[in-house]
Amino acid sequence: MRSHLMLFLSAMLLLPLPAGAQEVMEEETAVVTYAPEVPPAITRKKPAKVIVKIETRELVARLADGVEYTFWTFGGTVPGPFVRVRTGDLVEVHLSNHPDSKMPHNIDLHAVTGPGGGAASTFTAPGHTSIFSFKALNPGLYVYHCATAPVGMHVANGMYGLILVEPEEGLPKVDREYYVMQSEFYTKDKYGTAGLQPFDMEKALKEQPDYVVFNGSVGALSGDAALQANVGEKIRLYVGNGGPNLVSSFHVIGEIFDKVYGEGGTAASDNIQTTLVPAGGSAITDFKVDVPGTYIIVDHSIFRAFNKGAVAQLKVSGPENKEIYSGKIGDEVYLPEGSTLQSIFQESSSRPSASSKEERIKLGESAYKTNCMACHQSGGQGIPSAFPPLAGSDFLNADPNRAIRVLLHGLSGPVKVNGETYDSVMPALQLADEEAANILTYLYNSWGNAGHEITPEQVAEARKAGKVENS
């Protein structure tokens, strides 16, 4: 304000400007936001002194349903607040460590030119505040993180966030901007185990996380918390990767990035499907959404997505555009020349047939290994949240005819097994009657299951009933 007034008065009175007047900067406090929100674009045309206040806090919060973790945070959230400044700004960082913290913390901002990115000046004991300033020389999207020893542990516990240094002319205008940050968690027990989970140093050293998530927890951007947009809008995702170890293959299923500012720099590439986001790095992805639907955001190192939590959702509403995406327009029987469905069964029926229950169990065991084990596992224990157990399965034991139909026709939609709901797809498997009978007899006579024997005749009869409909 003061410098404006001076300029105005000087001009009015035609007085010479006082020496050094151009260097007086306006001062403001940065608007910071919490993921997935991004502060508004900067409209200032001149550099300013920007005060950024961040508090470090240690707290217990949700990592996944039923799973809690003691997070170390910037601002009480994972990731920490999004900071937005302009190239040329003088940024004054005030780092306060909450009095209830057990650890000292500091901050290394990759946007800083200077020792430790600020870490050397911000080592802060509980109940203290450190202050330092830096000049934002280079535009780009930067990660910040705690760099207090043991550094890996401070980062693994959740201490990272993003700071955007806008170019002087700003970034091209878009309709919506979101803040998405990937990271991993290393817990003592495996994925999904309920309770307060301590950090596991061994797993962190081996780089084998149990959780890979967007915005600090499994499902942080799903369901009611999904990102939202309307057909025709331009979306910009500010993507960060806190690590501490993994590199992300960032991808939005069903979209192509029109532009990616790779590694968070200022040069953009066009038409990108998947962009690498290094640990301690970032990317800015711009894309227009043309057709409605739920777009799934993943780390395309795909087991991380479907088994460790690295999925988020972008829900786009608005009118269909059948020219760009038709939806399913056909479902026809496919019978290639020289092959009929029957031939599969002819081939199968030439396989040995069982003459006793014992033999059926034995043949069933080897057929289980080829047809089922990849998903349901060798001991029938399944995989939590992905494949339901067959060992001691109440669903399996309750109704043999229904189980036959599941094997022959597959299963999809929500199904409850031993109190856990699974909502996935089991494909229809091409099994002959004899084979299905053997597998089921093996299942029923293993792992504490009900002990039935299933015959090929029973399979043939149940086959007629078709697919099991789930509610």
Ligand SMILES: [Cu+2]
């Ligand atoms: Cu720390």
